[in-house]
Amino acid sequence: MIFIQTLSARFTSRLRSEQVSARLGMWLGISFTLAFATGLFSHFTQHPPTWLLWPSRPVNLYRVTQGLHVIGGIATVPLLLAKLWAVYPKLWQWPPLRSAGHAAERLFVLLLVAGALFQLVTGLMNIAYDYAWPFGFIQAHYWTAFIVYGALVVHVVNEWAKLRRHLWTRVQDPDRRRFLYAIAAACGVAALVTVGETVAPLDRLAVLAPRNPRIGSQGVPVNRSALAAGITEAISDPGSYRLVVMGAVRTPLSLTYADLVRLPQHTVSLPISCVEGWSVECEWTGIRLRDLIAQAGGSPEAFLTVESLEQSGYYRSSEVRPPHWNDPLTLLALKINGRTLDADHGYPVRLIAPNRPGVMQTKWVTRVRVS
Numbered sequence: 001m002i003f004i005q006t007l008s009a010r011f012t013s014r015l016r017s018e019q020v021s022a023r024l025g026m027w028l029g030i031s032f033t034l035a036f037a038t039g040l041f042s043h044f045t046q047h048p049p050t051w052l053l054w055p056s057r058p059v060n061l062y063r064v065t066q067g068l069h070v071i072g073g074i075a076t077v078p079l080l081l082a083k084l085w086a087v088y089p090k091l092w093q094w095p096p097l098r099s100a101g102h103a104a105e106r107l108f109v110l111l112l113v114a115g116a117l118f119q120l121v122t123g124l125m126n127i128a129y130d131y132a133w134p135f136g137f138i139q140a141h142y143w144t145a146f147i148v149y150g151a152l153v154v155h156v157v158n159e160w161a162k163l164r165r166h167l168w169t170r171v172q173d174p175d176r177r178r179f180l181y182a183i184a185a186a187c188g189v190a191a192l193v194t195v196g197e198t199v200a201p202l203d204r205l206a207v208l209a210p211r212n213p214r215i216g217s218q219g220v221p222v223n224r225s226a227l228a229a230g231i232t233e234a235i236s237d238p239g240s241y242r243l244v245v246m247g248a249v250r251t252p253l254s255l256t257y258a259d260l261v262r263l264p265q266h267t268v269s270l271p272i273s274c275v276e277g278w279s280v281e282c283e284w285t286g287i288r289l290r291d292l293i294a295q296a297g298g299s300p301e302a303f304l305t306v307e308s309l310e311q312s313g314y315y316r317s318s319e320v321r322p323p324h325w326n327d328p329l330t331l332l333a334l335k336i337n338g339r340t341l342d343a344d345h346g347y348p349v350r351l352i353a354p355n356r357p358g359v360m361q362t363k364w365v366t367r368v369r370v371s
């Protein structure tokens with residue numbers, strides 16, 4: 001008891017105040033809301049329930065929401081650290097539990113803090129391609145988001161009286177004001193040194209970004225190389241390659257690479273927008289997917305599965321629903337920025353569609369299954 005009292009007597013920084021904590025809390029509330037909303041959007045784009053036919057436009061919607069999710073998350077790191085520093089003395093409050101209600105309140109704060117740290121650490125490790133944990137990232141990050149956001153709502157309700165008192169009042173103390181400005185600046189710098197991974201003109205500033213949108217084979221980043229995916233035959237012996245359209249169609253198709261080159265070609269500008277936050281716009285040339293399905297006599301309401309030459313791996317196939325494959329921008333591309341795709345970008349053929357996560361832009365496509 002005396003030990004605890006001595007400890008709390010040592011938290012003497014004048015920068016701490018209820019108002020400073022409330023201000024930081026409000027910013028965190030905004031940032032967590034943005035992360036939760038963009039995260040859910042991303043999740044249901046990648047794992048849509050059967051009834052959900054999300055639209056193929058605006059073309060850059062996924063690119064923007066995922067950029068906000070990842071860059072917003074990185075910018076939140078200084079903010080969360082500042083908030084934890086500001087409220088840290090409360091950890092030592094005495095008595096630790098005054099009542100059942102107080103115990104419940106503290107339990108929600110514990111969930112909120114632990115969950116928020118978990119989300120930031122796993123998110124940062126994921127964009128750095130570091131999978132040092134025994135659980136699946138997508139499931140863990142998804143479910144923890146509900147715990148964190150639920151605990152945040154409870155916390156805001158519990159603290160509402162304090163929040164209201166401080167929200168719209170000016171911070172009078174100049175040191176505290178400077179402290180808040182410094183934290184805001186740190187968040188701004190964190191965003192500035194990563195935003196270049198999706199806004200190419202700022203790529204030189206992107207020192208913290210794991211990917212530079214201009215670096216990679218054919219000047220575009222590569223997420224899984226042909227070597228890693230075990231793609232060899234189509235590359236060493238292009239004559240053996242076939243693109244097959246099968247399933248619920250009138251006339252199944254089996255086309256060689258030379259057949260594909262002879263079909264009408266279209267050129268579109270579309271981004272690859274990786275779930276890890278980087279994105280880059282390229283010019284793609286190839287065959288409209290809808291032309292191919294029309295040629296095979298598939299229904300405009302059909303669901304398609306695009307399958308890769310890749311034998312195993314999470315992203316060897318992807319589903320393309322009607323709004324996407326009926327869109328004239330959706331191509332089975334043969335070229336990137338005017339040049340034949342190289343092996344790492346999906347030679348002979350890759351899918352490219354608007355408003356769609358990179359993981360669903362399947363490379364080395366060999367089969368389109370119509371159902």
Ligand SMILES: Nc1nc2c(c(=O)[nH]1)N[C@H]1C(S)=C(S)[C@@H](COP(=O)(O)O)O[C@H]1N2
Pocket residue numbers: 220221222223224229272273274275308310313315316317344345346358359360361362363364
């Ligand atoms: N067959 C297959 N296609 C794939 C992948 C994969 O692992 N296998 N990775 C996807 C991911 S995660 C991204 S971001 C894009 C990146 O395309 P790029 O490597 O041409 O830049 O390809 C997608 N297509």
Ligand SMILES: [Mo]
Pocket residue numbers: 223273274275276358359
């Ligand atoms: Mo990706």
